[in-house]
Amino acid sequence: xxxxxxxxxxxxxxxxxxxxxxxxxxxxxxxxxxxxxxxxxxxxxxxxxxxxxxxxxxxxxxxxxxxxxxxxxxxxxxxxxxxxxxxxxxxxxxxxxxxxxxxxxxxxxxxxxxxxxxxxxxxxxxxxxxxxxxxxxxxxxxxxxxxxxxxxxxxxxxxxxxxxxxxxxxxxxxxxxxxxxxxxxxxxxxxxxxxxxxxxxxxxxxxxxxxxxxxxxxxxxxxxxxxxxxxxxxxxxxxxxxxxxxxxxxxxxxxxxxxxxxxxxxxxxxxxxxxxxxxxxxxxxxxxxxxxxxxxxxxxxxxxxxxxxxxxxxxxxxxxxxxxxxxxxxxxxxxxxxxxxxxxxxxxxxxxxxxxxxxxxxxxxxxxxxxxxxxxxxxxxxxxxxxxxxxxxxxxxxxxx
Ligand SMILES: Cc1ncc(COP(=O)(O)O)c(C=O)c1O
Numbered sequence: 001x002x003x004x005x006x007x008x009x010x011x012x013x014x015x016x017x018x019x020x021x022x023x024x025x026x027x028x029x030x031x032x033x034x035x036x037x038x039x040x041x042x043x044x045x046x047x048x049x050x051x052x053x054x055x056x057x058x059x060x061x062x063x064x065x066x067x068x069x070x071x072x073x074x075x076x077x078x079x080x081x082x083x084x085x086x087x088x089x090x091x092x093x094x095x096x097x098x099x100x101x102x103x104x105x106x107x108x109x110x111x112x113x114x115x116x117x118x119x120x121x122x123x124x125x126x127x128x129x130x131x132x133x134x135x136x137x138x139x140x141x142x143x144x145x146x147x148x149x150x151x152x153x154x155x156x157x158x159x160x161x162x163x164x165x166x167x168x169x170x171x172x173x174x175x176x177x178x179x180x181x182x183x184x185x186x187x188x189x190x191x192x193x194x195x196x197x198x199x200x201x202x203x204x205x206x207x208x209x210x211x212x213x214x215x216x217x218x219x220x221x222x223x224x225x226x227x228x229x230x231x232x233x234x235x236x237x238x239x240x241x242x243x244x245x246x247x248x249x250x251x252x253x254x255x256x257x258x259x260x261x262x263x264x265x266x267x268x269x270x271x272x273x274x275x276x277x278x279x280x281x282x283x284x285x286x287x288x289x290x291x292x293x294x295x296x297x298x299x300x301x302x303x304x305x306x307x308x309x310x311x312x313x314x315x316x317x318x319x320x321x322x323x324x325x326x327x328x329x330x331x332x333x334x335x336x337x338x339x340x341x342x343x344x345x346x347x348x349x350x351x352x353x354x355x356x357x358x359x360x361x362x363x364x365x366x367x368x369x370x371x372x373x374x375x376x377x378x379x380x381x382x383x384x385x386x387x388x389x390x391x392x393x394x395x396x397x398x399x400x401x
Pocket of ligand 1: 224
């Protein structure tokens with residue numbers, strides 16, 4: 001059977017519009033398509049492939065576990081899950097871990113836990129969840145409703161109730177909504193899908209204080225910022241603010257699907273047997289790969305490297321902008337970088353991304369106005385330079401029109 005891109009339109013549900021090429025091989029930060037054309041990967045599978053493609057530590061962990069045991073379900077526990085949980089607990093604020101298969105599922109667990117904790121401790125009336133406009137927390141109906149873009153949650157019937165949205169980086173807006181009815185505030189320390197927008201330290205500190213004053217749990221969604229992306233193992237470590245619950249996915253498995261919810265003993269004890277679960281959560285293959293990913297990323301060498309590589313990106317983008325004047329702002333933290341287009345190019349981020357692909361560079365967008373880069377945390381400096389040169393070609397073509 002011939003597998004071509006047109007087969008996608010024949011056999012796949014049309015909820016995605018993938019690029020016209022099909023990648024078949026990846027090594028480090030290089031990818032090759034069916035025609036043998038080579039791309040430099042600044043997209044990282046949307047902040048997932050934190051160690052590039054086919055990193056030997058991850059391939060080794062997967063092959064090793066593949067010969068041992070693949071799946072047990074949560075009727076039994078397994079060695080890789082326990083080893084990974086121990087590493088996460090030892091290296092974060094958390095005492096306890098719950099494993100899921102994706103970011104959305106990790107957030108679903110966090111939200112259900114927050115509601116259950118509040119009900120057990122304070123009563124049924126304490127059920128309000130506050131999140132932020134433009135925030136993104138996944139596509140299950142609960143998480144997409146908590147997300148701050150109604151366009152994603154409209155049109156599917158009655159939504160889960162008791163969810164409100166404040167303005168990101170605007171503490172007065174949260175103050176106006178929060179009360180003793182609030183059970184949790186969910187926030188990304190840096191909004192990813194919503195525009196690569198870091199929270200200010202004052203804002204996150206004030207959110208923590210408001211949560212404490214109202215007996216509300218603070219949930220950090222670190223699905224996109226976690227596992228080294230910002231230059232620390234988790235984004236909260238950049239701030240002097242510790243959440244009650246943290247969710248992590250994407251880079252956790254370096255490309256193997258896995259998610260996790262981290263929390264304290266005091267909160268975790270409210271998820272007693274039967275309250276929540278997942279067939280695949282904590283799957284041995286996923287946990288073995290994630291253990292290798294976390295152990296590889298969580299070293300001074302890789303984390304310091306993120307900051308140095310981020311600077312290379314910033315310098316390169318600044319040079320491109322000096323020549324072409326297409327970015328109004330370049331922002332982010334570590335290797336999650338957003339280049340916001342000027343008013344002249346408003347709404348054209350996707351065109352920049354497609355022009356980049358034509359030059360052999362994989363990039364991302366975050367909304368209509370922002371070109372986003374989320375490359376491997378260990379991308380070689382030479383690939384950054386070569387990729388930026390290709391991006392410059394794309395920018396030059398966009399400017400010429
Ligand atoms: C901050 C954040 N939370 C949650 C999600 C959802 O993760 P998943 O697609 O693995 O369900 C995403 C995905 O982009 C995300 O960026």
